[in-house]
Amino acid sequence: MNIKRSNAYSQVTLSIIIALFIALIILPSFASNDVMERLTVLFIYIIMAAMWNTLAGFGGLVSIGQQLFLGLGAYTTIRITDMGISPFIAIVLAACLVGLLSWPISTFMLRLKAGEFAIGMWVLASIGHLLVNLDPLIQGETGISLIALNQYSIESRRLFIYLAALLSMSALLLGLFYVLRSRAGIAMQAIRDNEEAADSIGVDPERVKKWFFIFAAFGTALAGALWLAQASSFQPKTYFSVQWTAYMIFMVLVGGLGRFEGAILGALLFFAVETWFATAGVWYLVGLGAVAMLCSLFLPKGIWGAIESKLGITLVPVGYQVTGLTTDTLKNK
Template sequence: MSRDPAIRVERWTPLSRLSILGATLLLVMLAAGPFFFGNNAIDKLTTLFIYVILAVTWNALAGYGGLVSVGQQAFFGLGAYAAVRLADAGLNVYVSLVLAAVIIAAVSLPISSFMLRLKGGEFAIGMWVLAELCHLLVNLDSLVQGETGTSLIALNAYDADQRHAFNYWAALGSMTAILVILFVLLRSRIGSAIQAIRDNEEAAAALGVRVMATKRIIYVFAAFGAALAGALWLSTAITFQPKTYFGVQWTAYMIFMVLVGGLGTFEGAILGALIFFLIEAWFGGSGVWYLVGLGATALLFSLFVPRGIWGWLERRFGLSLLPLGYRILGIEPTAGTSPPDDGERGATPSAGTP
């Protein structure tokens, strides 16, 4: 089959290549952060990295997988709880953080067999019920002592400066790994299958997509990310109180970040995490009005800017820094043909692009 030389299909652009280079340089500079920043700045950046993890993994589940969950705090809390348990058993505290997320991801695998049978609103409410059930079960552990909670006392083995630096590097490394894994996953055949299921599950199944297995992959990945974020948050807060870690506000934060940044866009979730981080830094001390403001902002974005800030930029200017799909460029004139109309010129996302 011959290809029309007048049609160009591309994935990487000069801008996207430059973006990857810039992101790599930024990560290298951030890795040296503890040698130049004070503990306060280090703690704030650690918080930002955790927010990015929460945003991109919820966006993977809902924005790309079409599985809108209001119960991701279940895995966030379980990740922190598992880290406490592993550290109490004598395991190195920083090894416990990562291993806790792996264990919770493994636990989410059998849970997915039940939860993924639910559709739409049923899935969302089912996840919230799961979170409440996990909260109650954790409260029964004598180590936790109900809502009194416990502490990650193993961190006392490190002095304050060491603890701030190690928490920072753990969060930065975890965020980088999550972003790289998700980027590779969404650019693969599995990523295309995930988005096909989101758009039309029956049609995807008719084309041979293994619907349940594919949904399970993104569900377990999102659970791993939330659990890792919970464990990392524990390393900065030190204390573990179930009502704090299993609170629905964590999922509310995830939803806010993704709605404002851009649901179903890779860059949008990162942008939303940064925006939420700045809003919290400026207005976090406003009490209940801070939460009211977050809710009102999310509502306004869902009504008037449903694709979020990055989604709007992407549609308005064709901006794509980290392309996941292919782009079909406008037909270029060849010998003996007239130039295309203005409406035909330019880049158009392919079917594989969200």
């Protein structure tokens, strides 16, 4: 019996990922402005999907209020740049501050279970929206622009935002990968499957869930700050809209809940549908809802979950793979 943490597919995938990352780094040298802007949006979508999957897919914490952290990430960036700090430094600082704020939030939110947690997060996001509206700097729903970006030329701004989004996505995915392969990641998935059983073998559910909650909050806030940078304007009702969480849920459910590859695949599919059919108006939203419903009915594990089940392919293994286990081996045990 052998226990492996990688396979032939994952080794090839690693080579492809490295080559793709290098290609994306040098892409601005010859890509058009429109391509860079669209790829920036894709990177942010992948971050949002991966962070929601961190909570719900790997931790069993279904939230419909992640727009709280997305909105706070954008709002805090506005506030920090108003102090005269570079907007690109402000993006990182804002994500860190929101991550710190999520610590006390997690203390009482994680006491809620299942549907109570989901609704509680939505209520908290609504409260955050109202509080941000009270800030005179924001001017209510009128909003404000990230005027600090005007110190850069349009070309430099576009390049910096593209690279910031690419590096942020890469760092968060890499961090999530190693966290899931750590003892904390294994503990979190055990809590998701059966919290009482995990607690009985010495796992501290509250502490583990808290760290995952903070990580997801930090990543979502970073996505919000990056979206603000590429959109350049901030309106509370836009950034604190539950629509953002609906997009995250769609990407993860369609791609594959609880699968590392699933969130990325879901984000790619959502990005493609948005790019091709966004001009269809309300029918675009109807189409998204129909796809989500069909996937829930016929592909409950998502597209990647179905591929993984039928073909046994795992490109990014975050668990253990047991090989060479036979009936004779079990009898000898």
